[in-house]
Amino acid sequence: MSEIPVLEGNTKKQRYESLVAALYQDVFRYAFWICKSKPMAEDLVQETFLRAWRSLESLQSDRAAKAWLFTILRRENARQYERYRPELVDIDGQSIAESDSNEPDSKMDRELLHNAINRLESEYREPLLLQVIGGFSGKEIAEILELNNNTVMTRLFRARGKLKAEFGLSTETDEES
Amino acid sequence: MDELEFRKRVYANPRDLDGEVLEAARANPDYQKIVDETLAFEDSLIPLIESAETPEGLMAQLLSIPETAASVGSNVSAIRAKKQSFFQYYAVAASLVLAVGIVFSLSVNSGPSSADIVFGNELLAHLYHDIEEIDDITNGETYETLDLDEVNFSMAVAGTRLVSYDDAQEFDVRSAKPCEILPAYQSAHLVLEGSHGAVSVIVINNSPVDVKFSFRDDRFNGIVVPMEQGNMILVGEKNEDLNQYASMFSENVEWVI
Numbered sequence: 198m199s200e201i202p203v204l205e206g207n208t209k210k211q212r213y214e215s216l217v218a219a220l221y222q223d224v225f226r227y228a229f230w231i232c233k234s235k236p237m238a239e240d241l242v243q244e245t246f247l248r249a250w251r252s253l254e255s256l257q258s259d260r261a262a263k264a265w266l267f268t269i270l271r272r273e274n275a276r277q278y279e280r281y282r283p284e285l286v287d288i289d290g291q292s293i294a295e296s297d298s299n300e301p302d303s304k305m306d307r308e309l310l311h312n313a314i315n316r317l318e319s320e321y322r323e324p325l326l327l328q329v330i331g332g333f334s335g336k337e338i339a340e341i342l343e344l345n346n347n348t349v350m351t352r353l354f355r356a357r358g359k360l361k362a363e364f365g366l367s368t369e370t371d372e373e374s
Numbered sequence: 375m376d377e378l379e380f381r382k383r384v385y386a387n388p389r390d391l392d393g394e395v396l397e398a399a400r401a402n403p404d405y406q407k408i409v410d411e412t413l414a415f416e417d418s419l420i421p422l423i424e425s426a427e428t429p430e431g432l433m434a435q436l437l438s439i440p441e442t443a444a445s446v447g448s449n450v451s452a453i454r455a456k457k458q459s460f461f462q463y464y465a466v467a468a469s470l471v472l473a474v475g476i477v478f479s480l481s482v483n484s485g486p487s488s489a490d491i492v493f494g495n496e497l498l499a500h501l502y503h504d505i506e507e508i509d510d511i512t513n514g515e516t517y518e519t520l521d522l523d524e525v526n527f528s529m530a531v532a533g534t535r536l537v538s539y540d541d542a543q544e545f546d547v548r549s550a551k552p553c554e555i556l557p558a559y560q561s562a563h564l565v566l567e568g569s570h571g572a573v574s575v576i577v578i579n580n581s582p583v584d585v586k587f588s589f590r591d592d593r594f595n596g597i598v599v600p601m602e603q604g605n606m607i608l609v610g611e612k613n614e615d616l617n618q619y620a621s622m623f624s625e626n627v628e629w630v631i
Binding site: 351 | 381382385386387388411412415418419420422423424426428429432433435436437439440442443
């Protein structure tokens, strides 16, 4: 993962502002996909940054910032919402921006892929999101999810295998190691 | 490298294939096809995942957090309550469906957070789970009075103990047992004989709420009191004055965790 200058400034507030500017979009995207709801994700992101502000002194390096925020977010999500929340799926066309040249072949494909991601079990969806949105390596994902590296790589393999299987591009194989 | 191993390595990180994988793909057209298909799939997958639109104004809200935090101190729940979040509306709706008639009021100026409301529902659900025992005490059908050791045996589960029982003896403790309000929280549930029936005193070794709030339904009223290392919850019949019990227990509960 490339190093991002997220802690610039002399004061705590300046450092916090640079952290927000550099990473809030990625943090929101991650929250959005694990919450499956835009309003819930927004709330979760605010809680995450509130906690980040309160413990900013514990963040010692730019390199650790994104993993630190994602970890706060995961814990906050688990702490506050997972226990109480019914399964909500309101990720829909209103929440996802229309893309341009990289758009799948048709709107139907885009929606199918979208739904396929949502249907992934969280154990497969989370490492995939951390890799795509967070840009984390397998080792970094393993640290965030408190798994070993082999398990992470297997889950990434299976996540893509499951998605591709829905489009007839692959069949699911192998057991998690 | 067999095909399964090849697929595993390609799927695990298609954007960062190592030399061995690339060499195998060059040597085998079927393997190259796997790479090409996977990368084409990534061209759909990645933009879709990254295209979640960031809400307008979110960055400004996040940048205002230091000021918000300063204005309400370090109390997370109070800050949450200020936001009037989606969860509040969601939880209010849920509570209306799941527990019709429950009313919350706060001892501070802001409203309860969604988590507080859900927590209140959990507490009432817990109480109704033990309703037969509570009814027996309220109806005077339970006469046993527990001594300090018996009470503290259960309190220990929540990492607490009563340091003095003198005040508590004004209110006979009819029941004391470990309980689980939520699986994550170890709790002790005492039931006293109050002025108007059974009064539950629940001590939790965690802090689901940070601000004091009250709640009630058609029969019970309750208060949640943040303490040094956890929460104390008191629930009694709706005409029961709970503050006297809150005061007594607050002064006599010692955290040992």
